[in-house]
Amino acid sequence: MLDTPRALRLAIGVFGRxxxxxxxxxxxLxxxxxxxxxxxxxxxxxxxxxxxxxxxLGPVVLIDTAGIDDVGDLGALRALRTEAAIDRTDLAVIVTDADGLGPDETRLVAAFRKADTPVVVVFGKSxxxxxxxxDLARLDEDGIxxxxxxARTGMGIAGLRAAIVAAAPEPALEEPRLLGDLVRPGALVVLVVPIDLGAPKGRLILPQVMAIRDLLDSDASALVVKERELADTLARLGRAPDLVVCDSQVVLKASADTPEAIPLTTFSILMARFKGDLVGFARGAAAIDRLRPGDRVLVAEACSHHALADDIGRVKIPRWLRQYAGGDLVFDHTSGRDFPDDLSPYALVVQCGGCSVNRKLVTARQRRAEEQGVAMTNYGVAISRVQGVLPRALGVFPLAREAFEAASRAEVPA
Ligand SMILES: Nc1nc2c(ncn2[C@@H]2O[C@H](COP(=O)(O)OP(=O)(O)OP(=O)(O)O)[C@@H](O)[C@H]2O)c(=O)[nH]1
Ligand SMILES: [Mg+2]
Incomplete structure (x- = not known):
């Protein structure tokens, strides 16, 4: 159970003064x-x-936070961390004491309701x-x-567990598949996995492992090759595979080596759909064409990993986007759970694959960008875009492909 990656657990946030x-x-608890x-x-x-x-419910992660009414400079910083925890919460436990529901609690309830996040209010120290x-009457009226x-005597703790279970979002409805829903039983899928300097020693990375497992769950077969072996492997197979999935970084070669009739996509596009709204990311990718020298671009990384010499977020994406804009761009980077409230300075936001964040957080960021009219895409979608293969890589996702093409037509500069 403890092996379940943190980002796939139901996140239960505990908030209050x-x-x-x-x-x-x-x-x-x-x-x-x-x-x-x-x-x-x-x-x-x-x-x-x-x-x-x-x-x-299965595996969950409980998030204990700093008081939302924290004061002073440091307090404001702590409160900001708490605000970030709000974004990634799947279910909110709002704690108050005998003071009941004041302005802080009311604000929290409103924020979670706006995000469609289920809420359980706890009257502590009872x-x-x-x-x-x-207050009880008001909550009953609002269906909360x-x-x-x-916590001292243990009274009501079992009742709270039951209330959390009852309020939790239906996992079966919520849980998207990585790619198992794209193939029928008996399908053959070729996975193209480069083993380069960035590949971790002795293992595969999470999206690759998840893809293999999800295909097995769908009674499909997975064939794993490096990009150099792809052309030979395809030539030697007795039948055309139903799908080829490649690492974004080799999408150009994989696309060239895979006959046009065979659907092809990338692990990062699958992750973009799994961890966010792919249609929104596809639409956002059209804004790459509109970038002009001097524009500001935000690159949001979810995990603070050790940057490699040729890091995707720090080096490769900036280089590709500069080439696209035909001049220098200003890049800001955020990592971890930091993400600015005000996105208006940006011509484009590029979110990383989000292996270590949950869907809720990514879609909250997408919603924020959309509300502010700022284009937002993600690494995988952006890479396929700058390599010129996005329409093909979105072939298995017609809605996303349509969104990209419609937005591209709208974006054509006068
Ligand atoms: N009598 C009683 N006291 C409690 C109960 N729960 C917490 N307390 C006391 O209330 C005080 C604050 O408890 P914490 O759990 O640290 O409160 P918190 O909300 O996490 O506080 P911050 O982290 O400072 O925001 C402590 O002195 C606890 O012992 C309870 O159920 N009954
Ligand atoms: Mg505390």
Whole structure:
């Protein structure tokens, strides 16, 4: 269970004012002291995450956060971290105490409702006082689940678990497939995996492993080759494969070596669909044509990995986009969970593949960009675009291909 990658777990965020008992509640739910508890307001600073199994939901990650009412310069920074945790929360637990629902709680409830995130309100420290009756009535009226608990005595903790399970989004409906839904049982899929300097020693990377597993789940066959062996392998196969999936970095060669009649896409395009809205990313890719020298581009990396000499986000994508713009561009980089609220300075936002972030976070970023009228695409889609093979690589996703082509027509400079 602990092997489930963090980004695929249901993320349960615990929010509230300082000192209401968020950390005590997380410890009570987990049954371990994972977060520090103290009578001092502002004890929790950075979000604390704890993976656990919550039957029957399966693997979840609990996120304990700093108080949203934190004060001072550092407090504002801590509150910002908490805001970022809001974006990646699949289910929100909003904790208050005998003070009930004030402006902070009301703001939190509104923010989660806007994002369609289910909410459970917890009245903590109920060994000391009962929740205000008027607040209970208001929550009932709004159809929001609520539970009174005491982390100290354990009262209500089982009820809170049940309320979380009841409020959780239906996993079967939510869970998209990487590519298993694209093929029939018995299909043959060729996976093209370069083993270059960037490849980790002795293993495959997550999207490659996920693809193999998903094909097996669909009763399909996976054939894994390096790009140099692709042409020979295709020539030697008794039948044309149903699909070729290649690493983005070799898409030009793989596309040239794969007969036009065979559908081809890239791992990063599959991940873009799995971890976000592919149609939106495809539409955003059309803005690459509109880039002009001097434009500002934001490259958002989800994980802070050690940058290689020829790093995709730091070196390759900037180089390709500069060539496209025909001059210099200004690049800003963010990593991890940092992502600016104001995207208006940017002509384009390029999000990384997002192996380590969840779908909720990526679509929240896409929604923010869309609300601000800023084009947003992702690494894989952008790479196929600058290599000139995006329409082919989107061939198995007609809606995304159409969105790209329609946006490209609209983007043609006068
Ligand atoms: N009586 C009682 N006290 C509690 C309960 N839960 C927490 N407390 C106390 O309330 C204080 C704050 O608890 P924390 O769990 O650190 O609160 P927090 O919301 O995480 O606080 P910050 O991290 O500072 O925002 C501590 O002194 C706890 O012992 C409870 O159920 N009953
Ligand atoms: Mg705390």
């Amino acid at each position: 300082r000192n209401v008992g968020k950390s005590s509640l997380v410890n009570a 987990v049954g371990q002291d994972v977060s520090i508890v103290s009578p001092q307001a502002g004890t929790t600073t950075d979000p604390v995450e704890k993976a656990m199994e919550l039957a029957p 060994d000391l006082a009962c929740p205000p009756a008027a 689940a609520h539970v009174a608990v005491s």
